[in-house]
Amino acid sequence: MGVVVNLDEGKKGSASIRNLIELTAADMGAVNELILSKAGSDVAMIPEVANHLISSGGKRLRPMLTLAAAQMFGYQGDHHVKLATSVEFMHTATLLHDDVVDESDLRRGKSTARMIWGNQASVLVGDFLLGQAFRMMVDVGSLEALDILSTAASVIAEGEVLQLAVAKNLETTEDEHFNVIKAKTAALFAAAAEVGPVIANRSKTEKAALRSYGMNLGLAFQLVDDALDYGGSAKDLGKNVGDDFREGKVTLPVILAYRRGSPEERVFWKDAIEEGNADDAKLEHAIALMAKHNAIGDTIARARHFGDIACDALAPLDATPQKDALLEVIDFCISRVV
Amino acid sequence: MGVVVNLDEGKKGSASIRNLIELTAADMGAVNELILSKAGSDVAMIPEVANHLISSGGKRLRPMLTLAAAQMFGYQGDHHVKLATSVEFMHTATLLHDDVVDESDLRRGKSTARMIWGNQASVLVGDFLLGQAFRMMVDVGSLEALDILSTAASVIAEGEVLQLAVAKNLETTEDEHFNVIKAKTAALFAAAAEVGPVIANRSKTEKAALRSYGMNLGLAFQLVDDALDYGGSAKDLGKNVGDDFREGKVTLPVILAYRRGSPEERVFWKDAIEEGNADDAKLEHAIALMAKHNAIGDTIARARHFGDIACDALAPLDATPQKDALLEVIDFCISRVV
Numbered sequence: 001m002g003v004v005v006n007l008d009e010g011k012k013g014s015a016s017i018r019n020l021i022e023l024t025a026a027d028m029g030a031v032n033e034l035i036l037s038k039a040g041s042d043v044a045m046i047p048e049v050a051n052h053l054i055s056s057g058g059k060r061l062r063p064m065l066t067l068a069a070a071q072m073f074g075y076q077g078d079h080h081v082k083l084a085t086s087v088e089f090m091h092t093a094t095l096l097h098d099d100v101v102d103e104s105d106l107r108r109g110k111s112t113a114r115m116i117w118g119n120q121a122s123v124l125v126g127d128f129l130l131g132q133a134f135r136m137m138v139d140v141g142s143l144e145a146l147d148i149l150s151t152a153a154s155v156i157a158e159g160e161v162l163q164l165a166v167a168k169n170l171e172t173t174e175d176e177h178f179n180v181i182k183a184k185t186a187a188l189f190a191a192a193a194e195v196g197p198v199i200a201n202r203s204k205t206e207k208a209a210l211r212s213y214g215m216n217l218g219l220a221f222q223l224v225d226d227a228l229d230y231g232g233s234a235k236d237l238g239k240n241v242g243d244d245f246r247e248g249k250v251t252l253p254v255i256l257a258y259r260r261g262s263p264e265e266r267v268f269w270k271d272a273i274e275e276g277n278a279d280d281a282k283l284e285h286a287i288a289l290m291a292k293h294n295a296i297g298d299t300i301a302r303a304r305h306f307g308d309i310a311c312d313a314l315a316p317l318d319a320t321p322q323k324d325a326l327l328e329v330i331d332f333c334i335s336r337v338v
Numbered sequence: 339m340g341v342v343v344n345l346d347e348g349k350k351g352s353a354s355i356r357n358l359i360e361l362t363a364a365d366m367g368a369v370n371e372l373i374l375s376k377a378g379s380d381v382a383m384i385p386e387v388a389n390h391l392i393s394s395g396g397k398r399l400r401p402m403l404t405l406a407a408a409q410m411f412g413y414q415g416d417h418h419v420k421l422a423t424s425v426e427f428m429h430t431a432t433l434l435h436d437d438v439v440d441e442s443d444l445r446r447g448k449s450t451a452r453m454i455w456g457n458q459a460s461v462l463v464g465d466f467l468l469g470q471a472f473r474m475m476v477d478v479g480s481l482e483a484l485d486i487l488s489t490a491a492s493v494i495a496e497g498e499v500l501q502l503a504v505a506k507n508l509e510t511t512e513d514e515h516f517n518v519i520k521a522k523t524a525a526l527f528a529a530a531a532e533v534g535p536v537i538a539n540r541s542k543t544e545k546a547a548l549r550s551y552g553m554n555l556g557l558a559f560q561l562v563d564d565a566l567d568y569g570g571s572a573k574d575l576g577k578n579v580g581d582d583f584r585e586g587k588v589t590l591p592v593i594l595a596y597r598r599g600s601p602e603e604r605v606f607w608k609d610a611i612e613e614g615n616a617d618d619a620k621l622e623h624a625i626a627l628m629a630k631h632n633a634i635g636d637t638i639a640r641a642r643h644f645g646d647i648a649c650d651a652l653a654p655l656d657a658t659p660q661k662d663a664l665l666e667v668i669d670f671c672i673s674r675v676v
Contacts, residue, residue, distance in 0.1 A: 121502060124439060143479055164383065
């Protein structure tokens, strides 16, 4: 690589998802069993491809949100386990399709499924997991949860197409970019959190609170992820620093550096992002320009803004260990980078 | 092409889907409106890609099955229109993904979406249409219909992966092949027909009858389609004769010709299907070998077998114009080729 940027300062802060992990440990055991069971098939390639990604060490943040959001409202039963598994399958399906769309070689530090089994298997196993996700939701039988999650599925795909449509366009505004990440990332966080109070039959206000929490957490999460692409190490990231840059992705750090740049700098960005001249030397220059214009710092500032909204969304709710754990997730997401 | 095989004899028989089209014309008007509305999006690429395929002149047989199956049980309301549209969207999503998986250039005589907008758009717009299909089903609110259609979505994807796993394997048995086409084609026909009596709140027997009709019709339909790939003209087919051959697809005509072939003939098949040496001269030879072993004739005989079962599935039901129209569909499917 040759490019290492020190974003580690203060990284060892107190924020963690340890409490979330502890509170949801028993339920996540059930989720993990259900994942293995529902990714199973007599067609051997299906569990092979699915387990490659499922076992690759993602944090499983999204299903934990569903579990904690159900627990905090005293939900009793096993529907939260099924919906959490559905959420993880929707996410996994999206990753499988994303890797095909982005032509990615690595995901979480491992070869992508498409590199091992081909684009075809990635597309089709993604479709299978999406089908299984819907079957589990139907099994739960809550039309409201089905509505929330099926709408999220449409919105995610719509966001991905929008991202494709604005791809390599440096004139993308911040607002347009927020629309993309709201759809492609935040919508699933929002749905994952909202279905908790839904299956616990809670009030409209409480459902709206969890939805708002999830949506804003998702926005913060994605912005931090975009910032991390220009810092950190591949080991921490599970991807290579500069992947977005090499793929010509117009993320917020790029948008800010481009908009604030001199005419000469904009020529550099056009050449790198739109023309694809994005080698390691260019990446180093890109990171220097971002530092000059505080593009990373301000991306994190935007993430904090959404994190604050997520925090206030939960403010009116009764104090519970789950609420505290969900609040810590916000800090954790942002402290990944600062 | 240079290869034309005369399978036209008797093709102008009386069998048609005219009655089905007439009976469902008003409802199909509503379906077509809903298709345009639900394929709409502020993201312009979505309706562009979707309408390219939607307007390309498919017969829309599957949604007509849903409409006729609801009508024959006296269903009143508009849920059948929504479910029929969902079925068509599921089918369209599958086609978009299939074209990526098969790397197809042509579909129904037009360039495939992936050739115009790229694999990425085909994958993502397919995902969007699938999401929209589920939203419409949720809107209908029948958990039983949701169960049937979401199960079909999983099974279809599973069948596609199975097809991928056995791809280019000439040792595939007829039984294994039936499992593939049952999952990838017949499952959606079965679901499309079954949801008719489901939303009309009819008996278990009546639902089972329509399911069996759809499943067996789907099997017959796919077998005839596979036979047509070795005869007919590209104009009739909307695809090129020999597409399956050139892609090395192991369809029933190939399975029969291979199993019945001499050792020398099997060497030919291995070379063509497994090694991909499948030019026009090879195609001509393949068709000659199929004629020698009556592989096409016996593929049609298998199709008739399933068509007969589909016919008997409906036998106990009261005579209605819809029942007659559905019976005619069986003959129509088979008469496409003989």
